Amino acid sequence: xxxxxxxxxxxxxxxxxxxxxxxxxxxxxxxxxxxxxxxxxxxxxxxxxxxxxxxxxxxxxxxxxxxxxxxxxxxxxxxxxxxxxxxxxxxxxxxxxxxxxxxxxxxxxxxxxxxxxxxxxxxxxxxxxxxxxxxxxxxxxxxxxxxxxxxxxxxxxxxxxxxxxxxxxxxxxxxxxxxxxxxxxxxxxxxxxxxxxxxxxxxxxxxxxxxxxxxxxxxxxxxxxxxxxxxxxxxxxxxxxxxxxxxxxxxxxxxxxxxxxxxxxxxxxxxxxxxxxxxxxxxxxxxxxxxxxxxxxxxxxxxxxxxxxxxxxxxxxxxxxxxxxxxxx
Numbered sequence: 001x002x003x004x005x006x007x008x009x010x011x012x013x014x015x016x017x018x019x020x021x022x023x024x025x026x027x028x029x030x031x032x033x034x035x036x037x038x039x040x041x042x043x044x045x046x047x048x049x050x051x052x053x054x055x056x057x058x059x060x061x062x063x064x065x066x067x068x069x070x071x072x073x074x075x076x077x078x079x080x081x082x083x084x085x086x087x088x089x090x091x092x093x094x095x096x097x098x099x100x101x102x103x104x105x106x107x108x109x110x111x112x113x114x115x116x117x118x119x120x121x122x123x124x125x126x127x128x129x130x131x132x133x134x135x136x137x138x139x140x141x142x143x144x145x146x147x148x149x150x151x152x153x154x155x156x157x158x159x160x161x162x163x164x165x166x167x168x169x170x171x172x173x174x175x176x177x178x179x180x181x182x183x184x185x186x187x188x189x190x191x192x193x194x195x196x197x198x199x200x201x202x203x204x205x206x207x208x209x210x211x212x213x214x215x216x217x218x219x220x221x222x223x224x225x226x227x228x229x230x231x232x233x234x235x236x237x238x239x240x241x242x243x244x245x246x247x248x249x250x251x252x253x254x255x256x257x258x259x260x261x262x263x264x265x266x267x268x269x270x271x272x273x274x275x276x277x278x279x280x281x282x283x284x285x286x287x288x289x290x291x292x293x294x295x296x297x298x299x300x301x302x303x304x305x306x307x308x309x310x311x312x313x314x315x316x317x318x319x320x321x322x323x324x325x326x327x328x329x
Contacts, residue, residue, distance in 0.1 A: 103126065213311075214308065217315060239271075273296055
């Protein structure tokens, strides 16, 4: 059976909208986008950018997304998108035909996604996504784009008016608020530039000296493992030396089952680099967003950003071991 025909058999819950009084139990609150917000050209432009990004990512899998509201709720698209972005595989059923199974699949996919994104207060939930809450779906996709595609050209300063309904003893009460979805142009320009953007743009003749200093630092740390780095761009692309370096500097004991010591494919390389970046992020060392794909593709600037975060923390230390410990959970 054609995948699209099979997908159309899925049982779809009703899209989120303004709740009737009898639908909202007393004491509960519900947020939704009024028609004026949904028809905002800026919101439409944002959805179009996200749709094109998702479809480009999933092109090889012959998956086409036409509506963020209608196509994302059951976890099927999110499942494939997260696997593609994170370079990992989720052990969940491929096709869920009943509402119960769809919700269970969505819950598993979001659990893995939330672990990766590490948002302190996610602005989405299983209930919201499953009920086709466009606002929650947008927040989730924007968080994924920020994590895995920070250069995605999102329209700036997208704001939406949100109505919050609350059921009280005296009936439904509503209040309006404005929610920011994307940063303003000034904020984006400021956040996008860092020391390496300026280095490559304003002083490219100094890049070689910076690389040499960091390679010297790395070799001082990994020589006890019998390793040596000559080419910063290529030797970190598979993530192996990067993981071993992090283990040495941060005192992590990395089980060989957690990564590929001799990766044989781009997917295995991506797995290694993604794990390394997650460890750095959990330790609070990675200030600038870095795509694991860029390191695998031997992007000098991305590789330098990662190594420089370790260089800044450990360059003044005397190299004394702190004893191995497990990666942060």
